[in-house]
Amino acid sequence: xxxxxxxxxxxxxxxxxxxxxxxxxxxxxxxxxxxxxxxxxxxxxxxxxxxxxxxxxxxxxxxxxxxxxxxxxxxxxxxxxxxxxxxxxxxxxxxxxxxxxxxxxxxxxxxxxxxxxxxxxxxxxxxxxxxxxxxxxxxxxxxxxxxxxxxxxxxxxxxxxxxxxxxxxxxxxxxxxxxxxxxxxxxxxxxxxxxxxxxxxxx
Amino acid sequence: xxxxxxxxxxxxxxxxxxxxxxxxxxxxxxxxxxxxxxxxxxxxxxxxxxxxxxxxxxxxxxxxxxxxxxxxxxxxxxxxxxxxxxxxxxxxxxxxxxxxxxxxxxxxxxxxxxxxxxxxxxxxxxxxxxxxxxxxxxxxxxxxxxxxxxxxxxxxxxxxxxxxxxxxxxxxxxxxxxxxxxxxxxxxxxxxxxxxxxxxxxx
Numbered sequence: 160x161x162x163x164x165x166x167x168x169x170x171x172x173x174x175x176x177x178x179x180x181x182x183x184x185x186x187x188x189x190x191x192x193x194x195x196x197x198x199x200x201x202x203x204x205x206x207x208x209x210x211x212x213x214x215x216x217x218x219x220x221x222x223x224x225x226x227x228x229x230x231x232x233x234x235x236x237x238x239x240x241x242x243x244x245x246x247x248x249x250x251x252x253x254x255x256x257x258x259x260x261x262x263x264x265x266x267x268x269x270x271x272x273x274x275x276x277x278x279x280x281x282x283x284x285x286x287x288x289x290x291x292x293x294x295x296x297x298x299x300x301x302x303x304x305x306x307x308x309x310x311x312x313x314x315x316x317x318x319x320x321x322x323x324x325x326x327x328x329x330x331x332x333x334x335x336x337x338x339x340x341x342x343x344x345x346x347x348x349x350x351x352x353x354x355x356x357x358x359x360x361x362x
Numbered sequence: 363x364x365x366x367x368x369x370x371x372x373x374x375x376x377x378x379x380x381x382x383x384x385x386x387x388x389x390x391x392x393x394x395x396x397x398x399x400x401x402x403x404x405x406x407x408x409x410x411x412x413x414x415x416x417x418x419x420x421x422x423x424x425x426x427x428x429x430x431x432x433x434x435x436x437x438x439x440x441x442x443x444x445x446x447x448x449x450x451x452x453x454x455x456x457x458x459x460x461x462x463x464x465x466x467x468x469x470x471x472x473x474x475x476x477x478x479x480x481x482x483x484x485x486x487x488x489x490x491x492x493x494x495x496x497x498x499x500x501x502x503x504x505x506x507x508x509x510x511x512x513x514x515x516x517x518x519x520x521x522x523x524x525x526x527x528x529x530x531x532x533x534x535x536x537x538x539x540x541x542x543x544x545x546x547x548x549x550x551x552x553x554x555x556x557x558x559x560x561x562x563x564x565x
Contacts, residue, residue, distance in 0.1 A: 161458040163433065163451065164426045170413040173406040178394050179387075186452065191381050192414060193426070200414045203376040204407035210373040211395060211403045223367045223396070230366065248366065249389065255364040 160186070219290070221266040221283045223248045231255075231263060238262045240297040244287065244316065246270055246309075250302060262300075265290065270308040271315055279315055287316065291323055298326040305332060363389070422493070424469040424486045426451045434458075434466060441465045443500040447490065447519065449473055449512075453505060465503075468493065473511040474518055482518060490519065494526055501529040508535060 160182060162168035167189065175185035192200045216222070217229035224230070231237060231251075241262030245251055251264050267282045290296060299320060303309035317327055333351035334343050343351075363385060365371035370392065378388035395403045419425070420432035427433070434440060434454075444465030448454055454467050470485045493499060502523060506512035520530055536554035537546050546554075 161455055163420075163454060163458075164417060164428050166409075166413045166417050166428055167426055167451075170409045173409045176402070176406075177391055179390075184382075186455075187382075188380055189410075189413065190450075190452065192410065193417065197414045199379070200410055203379075204411050206369075206373045206376045207392075207395065207403055208407050210369045210392065211400045214367060214369050214396065217366075223370055225367050225369050247393075248370075249393065251366060252364050255366075 216266075220264045221268060221286070222251050222264060236261075239295055241300065242287075242290065242296050242298070243300040243302050245302050246304065254302065262298075267303075267312065270303060270306075271312045272308045282312070284316060284319070288319055291320065291325065296325060298328060301327065301329040419469075423467045424471060424489070425454050425467060439464075442498055444503065445490075445493065445499050445501070446503040446505050448505050449507065457505065465501075470506075470515065473506060473509075474515045475511045485515075487519060487522070491522055494523065494528065499528060501531060504530065504532040 160168075160171075162171070170189045170192075171182060171185045174180060174188055175182050177185075180188070192203075213225070215224050215227060217224045217232055218227055219232045220229060222229050222231070238261050242265050243254065243260060243262055244265045244267060245254070246267055246269060248266060251266060254260050254264075265283065265287045267284065267287075269277050269282055271277060271279055271282065291299070299316075301313045301316070303312055313329065320327060331354065332347060333354065334340060334347065340348065363371075363374075365374070373392045373395075374385060374388045377383060377391055378385050380388075383391070395406075416428070418427050418430060420427040420435055421430055422435045423432060425432050425434065441464050445468050446457065446463060446465055447468045447470060448457070449470055449472060451469060454469060457463050457467075468486065468490045470487065470490075472480050472485055474480060474482055474485065494502070502519075504516045504519070506515055516532065523530060534557065535550060536557065537543060537550065543551065
């Protein structure tokens with residue numbers, strides 16, 4: 160591209176480094192910034208600067224937080240005996256949106272993926288074991304995605320938890336609410352039959 | 363969405379105000395910023411702040427520029443007798459990329475669109491007439507998009523130019539290079555036959 164302005168070129172180059180945004184989209188976004196009041200862009204950049212400068216990881220559960228210990232971990236009305244293990248902060252938000260879970264979380268920061276060079280020591284597994292060693296936790300729920308990496312990570316943690324006298328569980332796999340049976344994959348449909356629940360419990 | 367952090371929420375809200383970016387995409391982009399080195403985000407926000415604060419419009423042709431008079435207008439090797447009228451800075455960049463035009467530009471800043479409340483006085487038409495009244499311009503090329511608004515704008519400017527003794531032209535409409543005839547729309551195909559050119563000139 161042939162820019163008439165170095166300022167424009169610099170801005171487009173920076174924006175086009177974001178994932179899924181090419182040069183043309185970046186130009187469209189940047190020209191949009193120039194059309195709206197300057198203050199709005201200053202708010203945007205201030206919010207981003209403040210985010211990357213001030214965001215913290217909760218020292219207990221490793222979710223994103225504005226303070227040292229997150230709101231969920233400090234909330235006394237939550238059940239500290241149940242810990243739900245998730246991959247990243249998006250999963251915490253997704254589960255919180257359901258309003259069905261009142262325990263605490265533990266954010267691993269990824270999954271064990273040897274091909275991508277992610278080993279157990281890159282994740283917060285040691286901190287999870289240390290949390291459980293304190294003896295307050297009674298149940299660990301695995302809520303990782305159902306892939307080879309997810310299953311490997313679940314199994315690795317499960318093996319380390321055997322020495323503690325705690326319950327482990329995994330979120331239910333099955334046909335999504337509203338989905339048609341005929342379009343479900345075989346593994347999911349098979350599991351949903353094997354792990355059937357009493358009809359009264361589904362009401 | 364249920365954010366665990368106010369900083370994260372503020373950043374996602376600001377990013378999701380950009381055109382074509384919803385809350386989920388904004389969250390994905392913002393989490394990406396948190397994964398890469400902090401400095402990269404500071405570069406991004408500095409580039410955007412610098413852009414909206416320091417960008418200027420060229421006082422002659424109204425394209426975006428870092429200085430009062432843009433590089434194209436100050437370039438002495440360009441033909442000041444030909445002015446190409448375009449809608450916005452993207453069109454200038456597109457034409458510059460072809461390297462086929464060595465004249466100057468005039469950026470209107472839009473098209474006459476009564477339905478959207480854009481009248482002639484919202485555009486830089488008066489400045490264009492003033493440029494031409496100085497007597498240095500010999501030809502005006504209309505390069506607006508071929509819509510009702512584009513044609514209206516062309517005609518409005520054309521009427522105002524009648525009192526000057528200058529040539530007016532419009533960019534050629536026809537079948538795009540590489541396009542199949544059978545998929546071309548009738549109006550384009552019709553025009554390309556009416557406005558056929560000697561075969562020797564197309565070589």
